[in-house]
Amino acid sequence: MVFWKGLFSGTESSSSTLSAANSVPVQITGIKPPGANQIVLSLDPNLDLYELEELCDAVGWSRRPLRKVRKALQNSFIVISMWELRGNTRRLIGFARATSDRAFNATIWDVVVHPDFQSKRMGKALMKYMIKKIRAEDISNITLFADPHVVGFYDGMGFVEDPEGIKGMFWYPE
């Protein structure tokens, strides 16, 4: 935190909303991203939407109206962003959010890690932090919908597909 504070003191004009109050350094064991000074996570939902769009573009997601993205962030229970700090610049390299009834269920959406930082345990660190924050709110049912190619990733994080035969279903207009 002290490091973080020192790094950004005097950057009032920054468009970023990172602050010491709502960011935590990430402990990532094993491979360190090449040249990365530090990776931090933030819980601030007030992200620069263009920065977020750029991240989503990098993984090939379809663009979504920024008006709706803003609304989704405002109405998410938890919004986590992951940043690489290098000198006095920072770069958005990961994101995830969850909707919730704040009592029983939380559902995780839009988990993304920039391709430059994939396979470096960043996604795992992001998800571990998400689970920790949800659990801290005494919510026991944590769910998500996983694309086929990431089922193995979530399986390794303690997620079970179709437990007791429960099926994820999506509504399609007739």
Next chain:
Amino acid sequence: MVFWKGLFSGTESSSSTLSAANSVPVQITGIKPPGANQIVLSLDPNLDLYELEELCDAVGWSRRPLRKVRKALQNSFIVISMWELRGNTRRLIGFARATSDRAFNATIWDVVVHPDFQSKRMGKALMKYMIKKIRAEDISNITLFADPHVVGFYDGMGFVEDPEGIKGMFWYPE
């Protein structure tokens, strides 16, 4: 609406929160529940929690702390209750709620119809209304997690399981 207003005018002391402003009569084609005068749906989240618990008991659900149930209702995007009106009494016979980011995704939870009213198209009416309300908010991704014995029911309502291989997953503590 006029019928409804007439029925409950002067019931200020009622513990129920039904009102003409947030209730709609349900059109159910086919079999009418025996003796049922009318079935109405309400969007009021301020339900009598004991009445709701009684309904959930009737289908054998585990009891949940009412404090958390209240919080879940307060933080649900849409709460729908279904009532049977008979004379000037009303009885809670169905319930469903949804969480949402109010932009892209809505997830439906806790769909329940009293056993006395099951197989009478009540569940279908409840779900159709839920889908209609979600769609009216311009939310395109409607999801749920279905127990094995109700997958067929949701399938008949336009829900598709594991579309394009997307899997519903639940987190379990290690």
